[in-house]
Amino acid sequence: MTVEIIVHPTPEALAASVAARLITSIIDAQAARGDAHIVLTGGGMGGKSQEAVVASPAAAAINWDRVDFYWGDERYLPLGHPDRNETQARAAILDPLNIAQDRIHAMPASDGPYGADIAAAARGHAAELAALAAPGADIAVPVFDVLMLGVGPDAHVASLFPNHPQTAVTDVTVTDILDSPKPPPQRLTYTFPVLQSAAEVWLVAAGAEKAHGLAGALAPGANKIEYPAAGAVGTQRTLALIDDAAAAELPAAVLHRS
Numbered sequence: 001m002t003v004e005i006i007v008h009p010t011p012e013a014l015a016a017s018v019a020a021r022l023i024t025s026i027i028d029a030q031a032a033r034g035d036a037h038i039v040l041t042g043g044g045m046g047g048k049s050q051e052a053v054v055a056s057p058a059a060a061a062i063n064w065d066r067v068d069f070y071w072g073d074e075r076y077l078p079l080g081h082p083d084r085n086e087t088q089a090r091a092a093i094l095d096p097l098n099i100a101q102d103r104i105h106a107m108p109a110s111d112g113p114y115g116a117d118i119a120a121a122a123r124g125h126a127a128e129l130a131a132l133a134a135p136g137a138d139i140a141v142p143v144f145d146v147l148m149l150g151v152g153p154d155a156h157v158a159s160l161f162p163n164h165p166q167t168a169v170t171d172v173t174v175t176d177i178l179d180s181p182k183p184p185p186q187r188l189t190y191t192f193p194v195l196q197s198a199a200e201v202w203l204v205a206a207g208a209e210k211a212h213g214l215a216g217a218l219a220p221g222a223n224k225i226e227y228p229a230a231g232a233v234g235t236q237r238t239l240a241l242i243d244d245a246a247a248a249e250l251p252a253a254v255l256h257r258s
Helices: 011-033 043-055 057-061 085-094 118-132 208-217
Strands: 003-008 036-040 067-071 073-075 146-150 174-177 187-190 200-205 237-243 255-257
Touching: 003 011, 011 036, 011 043, 011 057, 011 146, 011 200, 011 237, 036 085, 043 057, 043 085, 043 146, 043 200, 067 085, 073 085, 118 174, 118 187, 200 208, 208 237
Parallel strands: 003 237, 003 255, 036 067, 036 146, 146 200, 200 237
Antiparallel strands: 073 187, 174 187
């Protein structure tokens, strides 16, 4: 599937644009089906975009009691740890919008029911996703309306890192990582079959340090094992929402400017 690359002049403009797109997508999903299923991403742009959603007057058009939230990966740290994506999102969007706990599908924490058994934590979260999947679904996860992913300087997405064995996992929806090259070493992540099951996948990146990895991942024929972002594609649409600095190594002919 073709990736639409949309470039924004600044990180601030990018965050505002991501927020506006997300609000519209949720409104459209609720109009069509009543509920919306959204996978959030962490990092600087994830937090700024979430804060921009809360600040937007258009957020009032959404029935937030009918939105389910998920994460593509999580650091296996104690509940409330500042490095957990869930912790960031609770401060930026979930608590300000008073999202009900049963709509928040966070990955387990290291001080949760599975304790140090991270493999069991992965299986437990996979079971939670399966319980929310439609009967007879091809893959045992909900149909995500939007799945947002940050892109690392090495083109990793979620916690799928270049040339790591998790990039080849296809028989489970959630897998554990014990040796992440980016700390902390223990993480949980969706696998490629899940990243490829969402209706829309948005790759969100800002900063010059992302330029080389993005150029590799978005090049024709890019290998998802070497450039994991290349394997994150939606069933209906795939967007790369980036700023000028992140676009520096991409051919001008493929760029659309906001």
